[in-house]
Amino acid sequence: GIQVEQSPPDLILQEGANSTLRCNFSDSVNNLQWFHQNPWGQLINLFYIPSGTKQNGRLSATTVATERYSLLYISSSQTTDSGVYFCAVDANGGSQGNLIFGKGTKLSVKP
Amino acid sequence: DGGITQSPKYLFRKEGQNVTLSCEQNLNHDAMYWYRQDPGQGLRLIYYSQIVNDFQKGDIAEGYSVSREKKESFPLTVTSAQKNPTAFYLCASSIGGTRHEQYFGPGTRLTVT
Numbered sequence: 411g412i413q414v415e416q417s418p419p420d421l422i423l424q425e426g427a428n429s430t431l432r433c434n435f436s437d438s439v440n441n442l443q444w445f446h447q448n449p450w451g452q453l454i455n456l457f458y459i460p461s462g463t464k465q466n467g468r469l470s471a472t473t474v475a476t477e478r479y480s481l482l483y484i485s486s487s488q489t490t491d492s493g494v495y496f497c498a499v500d501a502n503g504g505s506q507g508n509l510i511f512g513k514g515t516k517l518s519v520k521p
Numbered sequence: 522d523g524g525i526t527q528s529p530k531y532l533f534r535k536e537g538q539n540v541t542l543s544c545e546q547n548l549n550h551d552a553m554y555w556y557r558q559d560p561g562q563g564l565r566l567i568y569y570s571q572i573v574n575d576f577q578k579g580d581i582a583e584g585y586s587v588s589r590e591k592k593e594s595f596p597l598t599v600t601s602a603q604k605n606p607t608a609f610y611l612c613a614s615s616i617g618g619t620r621h622e623q624y625f626g627p628g629t630r631l632t633v634t
Contacts, residue, residue, distance in 0.1 A: 414563075441621045451558075451609055453625040496563060500621050508554060508579060509623060511563030 412437045416497055416512035423487050423519050431482040431515045433497030441500035442473050443509065444482050448493050456482070456495075487519045524548070525626035527612050532631045534606075542597045542629045544612030550624075551617035553595035557581060558609040558628075567610075570595055571617055599631065606633045 413436040423429055435442075444456040457464050457471040459480065464471055468487075473480040484491055494516050498509035525546045534540045546553065552571050556564035566579030570589040584603025589595055595614075599606045609630050613623040 443622060445625075451611075451628045451630070453611065453628075455622070455624060458622040498564070498623075508566045508569050509564070509621075511556075511565070513561075513563045 412439070412499060412510050414497060414499055414510050414512040416495075416515050418515060419513065421515055421517045423517065425487060425489060425519055425521050427487050427519075428483070428485045429487060429517070431484070431495055431497075431517075433480040433482070433512055435478050435480075435497075435499050437478070438475065439499040441509070442480055443498050444471055444480070445496045445498065446491075446493050447496060447514070453496070484517075487517075489519045489521055492517055492519045525612060525614055525624060527610075527626040527629050529629060530627065532629055534631070534633050536633055537601045538633075539598055539600050540606075540631065540633075542599065542610055542612075542631070544595045544597065544626060546593055546595075546612075546614045546626075548614055548624065549592070550614035551592070552615045552621075553589070554613040554615075554623065555579075555585075555587065555595070555597045556611045556613065558611060564611060567597065599633075606631060 415434045417432045442460045445453045459471045459473045461475040468485045470483045494514040496514045498511045528543045554569040555567040558564045568587045570576035586598045611628045612626045615623045
């Protein structure tokens with residue numbers, strides 16, 4: 411089945427710094443989503459981005475489907491950005507929409 | 522106020538007991554999903570349902586059962602056959618069809634001792 415790898419596994423930033431999180435996947439995809447898991451476990455939708463570029467405030471994402479990777483950019487990080495960021499994909503030919511998750515990037519933003 | 526609700530937030534059970542986790546959505550979504558998350562890991566699919574009265578096994582269905590009698594409800598039963606039931610369980614839904622953006626509920630933390 412499709413493999414999803416995220417890097418780096420851990421990231422520590424000073425408040426105000428910028429960061430780039432990466433997601434590589436091993437096959438072509440129908441769907442790619444980025445989530446932020448907060449300290450209480452809630453998964454918050456950040457982007458639905460099977461291809462192209464999107465921006466939402468300080469966050470933006472780019473997926474290059476032909477090269478099988480996606481990037482999540484966080485600018486001017488804040489302590490509230492801390493948590494785990496997951497990339498998840500639904501593979502072309504996969505079974506009806508279920509997502510395959512990477513292991514996540516744990517981000518800690520220090521004041 | 523549309524969304525996905527899961528109850529309870531925390532659940533404690535003794536080994537050998539079956540337990541049912543609730544998932545309800547009022548988003549009018551056709552598809553619903555159950556995932557399991559273990560510490561430091563991503564989510565893994567247990568079961569999913571694209572329409573009422575139909576559901577399919579995911580990657581780790583052994584020891585679990587589900588039903589889908591209503592569009593808005595997709596309860597998960599963790600049976601005594603599940604070898605390592607202690608985990609964080611998340612329910613999700615999506616419109617279905619060709620668009621599969623999934624939205625998640627707040628989760629239930631199950632502890633079995």
